[in-house]
Amino acid sequence: MQTKLYFVCSNLCKLMQLKLLPALLLLTGIATAQQKGNTLKLWYQQPAKEWTEALPVGNGRLGAMIFGGAGDELIQLNEATLWSGGPVNNQVNPDAYKHLPSIRAKLFKGDYAAASEELKEMQGLYSQSYLPLGDIHIKQQLPGTPAAYSRDLNVADAIAGTTFTSNGIGYTREIFASGKDQVIVIRLTANKKQQLNCKISAGSQLRHQQLVSGQQEITLKGKAPAQVDPSYVNYNKEPIIYEDTKGCKGMRFELKLRASSSDGSIKADTGGITISNATQAVILVSAATSFNGFDKCPDNEGKDEHKLATAYLQAAAQLPFDELRRRHVDDFHYYFNRVSFILPPSPGEDRTKLPTDERLRRYATGAQDAELEALYFQFGRYLLISSSRLNGVPANLQGIWNKELRAPWSSNYTININTQMNYWAAEAVNLPEMHRSLLTLIQNVASTGRYTAKHFYNTRGWAANHNTDIWALSNPVGNLGKGDPQWANWPMGGNWLCQHLWEHYRFTGDKKFLRDTAYPIMKAAAQFSLDWLVSDGKGHLVTAPATSPENKFITETGVKSSVSIATTMDMSIIRDLFSNLVDADSILQTDMAFRDTLLQKKSKLLPLQIGKKGNLQEWYKDWEDEDPEHRHISHLFGLFPGREISPLTTPAFAEACKRTLAIRGDGGTGWSKAWKINVWARLLDGNHAYKLLRELLKISSNDATDYHNAGGTYSNLFCAHPPFQIDGNFGGTSGITEMLLQSQLNAIQLLPAIPDAWASGEVKGLVARGGFVIDMQWADGKLKKATILAKNGGPCRLRVLQPLKGSNNLALSALKGDGTGYLYTFNTTAGNVYTLIAE
Structure with a gap:
């Protein structure tokens, strides 16, 4: 019918x-x-033993991982601006560009290995590292063995809780990070009068001193290192340096805890805060750093972290707990309640009554759990709201949650996929305010990127490479020749970031933002690209040197390398940037001469190519990959997140993308699987996208190391790279969104890739x-x-x-x-x- x-x-x-x-x-x-019942709740029957079992709360600036121990609660803290280092040193490798003619000559002769080796001479310094703030321990004196234990995270309200009994007494904890009042709030209760006895202490891996700042308050004052090497750098005697006499000293931080109770006694000393004979107690956690912008030394030009932390604490202390809770929930609901996603419960038992880790285990064996899939979608939105509320400080590789002094990959902003993936869904899932964190960082990176363009590449405009950080680093990383060019040397990061500026306009229609912010930055990136392109002698403009991030090819003579000419990703990103600028000027009508230049140069860019296997060719020539199942699918940029390829407009290239994915396989790290969900959705194959969603939700362990097969999800729903990387969570939410709605072309597609499982x-x-x-x-x-x-x-x-x-x-x-x-x-x-x- x-x-x-x-x-x-x-x-x-x-x-x-x-x-x-x-x-x-x-x-x-x-x-x-708002979804009813407990469909948007993670819950467990035991405390967390590992960090990836703990539950995250955050207000975009302060983050906490809650372990939920009954007698010994551990709460690991972060502050989004607490990084090592200081403003970018613009005197690094000022003559790097002088190597370009020699490198290009080697490339066009086919001497890729030699070109790769010399490209190391064009490297700068590594990014700085995101740091842990500290730990809170709550040692609770219990009259007996804990029983009837439960801990949970209500994603819809952004509140974590722990409940248990001991010798017939019921105990509860309620924890949230208030975006409205900029404090973390902890309420402890006993259901019998004056049965709450505990000691609260705080510490930090960073250098600090502890002070007793009142009868009910303790303070930690500390200093971040001036330099922290990436975790994979092991050749320096001192990977962590606190005093840097050559440049800016590290930033300061302050952490404050204050306790209050209506009926118990409270005493603060150098060992912490002791609460005795209380029925209820409230602990307020406040913190701040001296960070004062990407271009200000956080030491001698920093903000007053003591004044900030004290002001937050004093203001929150004037409000009763119920008012703090109400203000927090109202603030969070303002963002979260814009979107709901409901899938009918799968047949059988009510799975929401099962602990989340048990649901994941059953799901991994093939059980159906549509409500878990909807929860995962909303968990991604929860994490974005919780980790992305500061201008210029977007969610990093771990959002805002990190326990390591030398975090994996420095927990930085990796802009050859991972940072962008964090924000693919932001506009579509109705969270444009969170996107602003990245959009403002892009403005900062464009500023430092002008030096990078001039001194590393001898071009106009601005460029950024593989990594950036809170200081808006833009140079190629590698520590002046020690890094592998397959990931260190890749100047397309800035061009890709520009796509987010254009997408923000496409979703919002904010013409002022387009005219005053987006267009000038996009144009300067295009100026870099125009100067970076060279002729291949065959009528095309190409990039040289060029890499396809983190992958290697094998030439027809058996040479393995990562550096060549005109990788498909390079050319696709430049075409995307030029196309977006042309469209932008058709709206603004202010730069027609430059638009004509872009159209003329775009027509000469090396086009997409289909290889002998029917796949979309990744390299300048139809070479084999060193790793055919590599986790990156960079050459599919034109399909997603770009708009150059689609089954509706370019069916032959869409089929080549399918062939590429078949060769790559469905394995990979967690974020790689998430990337592929988005790509299969763009190919309008909802069932394959859903297959990968199920694989993304495969429960993983901390000791997994196989990048081809171990990617999945930890028991707290964090994405396993492994280790944890939050881009897999955000990419998964984006993939589900693409299955439900697409609008990258000239029409809105409703249910473009709906899988059979979501009938x-x-x-x-x-x-x-x-x-x-x-x-x-x-x-x-x-x-x-x-x-x-x-x-x-x-x-x-x-x-x-x-x-x-x-x-x-x-x-x-x-x-x-x-x-x-x-x-x-x-x-x-x-x-x-x-x-x-x-x-």
């Missing part, structure tokens, strides 16, 4: 100023529904490019109802599989012969809601 769908439009007045949008959403009921469901509050907020319900794999809120107004192009019959003068055109469904084009008014109903 043919399904018929009808449009209904309702005018909701002119409430579309961004500051009134939350009121509009509440008025319409769009994107405000029915409902999602509210997703955002499509153009500023359209979309709710959908579907059954039997087909759309039943969609509601579209036009935030900005203007034309809406909608692609659906079912034929439509519209009203209200909607213009209809059906695509023919390609099996992609039907295309509607209709005009919208800002503030109007359009409802699509299936009979």
Whole structure:
């Protein structure tokens, strides 16, 4: 039976100023529904033994990992701006560019090994490291053996809890990181009067001193190192240096704890805070650093960390616990409740009654658990809100949660995939405010990147390479020749970051942001690319040297190398940047001469190529990969996150991408699997995307090291690289979003890659490019109802599989012969809601 769908439009007045949008959403009921029950809760029947079993809370600046021990609670703390080092040294390797002519000559002669070796001469210093703040221990005196134990994390409210009994007395802990009041709040209770007795202490791996700052308060004052080597660098005698006489000394930090109780006694001394004979106690945790911006020395130009930490603490201490909790929940709900995703419970027992680790174990053996998949999607949104609230300080490789003094890969910003993956979903899952953390860091990196472009590459504009940090590092890393060019030398990082500037405009329609912020930065990146490109002598413009991040090829003569000419990723990123700038100027109409230059140069870029195996070719020539199942699929950039390739517009290249994925296989690290979910969704293959989602949710252990097969999920739902990297969580949420909604082309695709396993469901509050907020319900794999809120107004192009019959003068055109469904084009008014109903 043919399904018929009808449009209904309702005018909701002119409430579309961004500051009134939350009121509009509440008025319409769009994107405000919070899932009921405990479907959005992680819970366990035992305390965490490992860090990857602990539960994360965060307010974008302060983060905590909660272990939940009954008699000995451990809470590991972080502060988002606590990094080693100081502003970038612009005097590093100033003559690096002089090696370019020689390197290029070697490349065009085919001497790739020699070119790679000389490319090391164009390296700068490593990034700095994200650091742990400290630990809190709560040693609780219990009258007996703990029983009836449970700990949980309510993702919908951003509150972690622990409950247990001891000798018939019930004890609870409630912990949250307040974005409103900028403190971590811990409430301890006993259900019998004056049965709460505990001692709270704090410490740090960093150099510090502890002070008693009042009857109820202790303070840690500390200093971060001036230099911390990456964890994989082992050739320096002192990998951690506190006093750097050559440059800026490390930043200062302060951590403060204050306890209060209505009926117990509290005493602070050098050993900590002792709470005796209380029924309830509240502990406030405040912290701050002297970080004062990427270009200010945090020592002699730093902020007053004592003043900041004290102000946060004193303000929060004026509020009762219930008010602190209410303010926290209201603040978190403002962001989180914009989107809901409901999948019908899988048949059988109520899986939400099972501990999360048990659910994961059963899921790994093939059990169906649709609610776990929906929880994972929302957990990604929870983590983004919790780790990304500061301008210029986006979520790093571990969000804001790190326990290591020398974190894996320095817990930095890796911009050859990982940092971008953190923010792929931000706009689509209705969290543009979180995206601003990255957008402002890009502005900082563009600033230091001008020096990098001039002194490392002898070009105009700006460039950034493989890594950056809170100081906006942009030079090639490697410590002046000690790094492998396969990851150290790759100047496309800045160009890729520019895609996020353009995407923010496409989702929001913020023309002022496009004109004043995005376009100048994108143009300067394009100027770098124009100067970086060279002729290959065959009529094409190419990059040289070029790498495909972290991968190696084998030439026809058996030579293994990573450095060549015009990798597909390089060329795809440059085409994407040029295309985005051309589109931007068609809106702004202010730079037509430069637009013409871009169009002319774009036409000469080396095009995409299909290899002898039918795959999308990764290298300049059709070489073999040293590792055919390599975790990176960089050459598929044009498919995702780009928009150059699509089954709808370039079917031959889309098929080549499928062949590439077949050769690569479905294995890989956690974030690699997440990347592939997005790619398969863009190929409109929801069942394959879903297969990889199930593999991403495979429970993993801390001792896993096989990058081809060990990637999965720890019991606290953190993504296992291994070790933990948060980009896999964010990439997984992005992949689910791409299965439900796509808008990268000229139309919004509803349910473009819905898998058979999700035959029915409902999602509210997703955002499509153009500023359209979309709710959908579907059954039997087909759309039943969609509601579209036009935030900005203007034309809406909608692609659906079912034929439509519209009203209200909607213009209809059906695509023919390609099996992609039907295309509607209709005009919208800002503030109007359009409802699509299936009979």
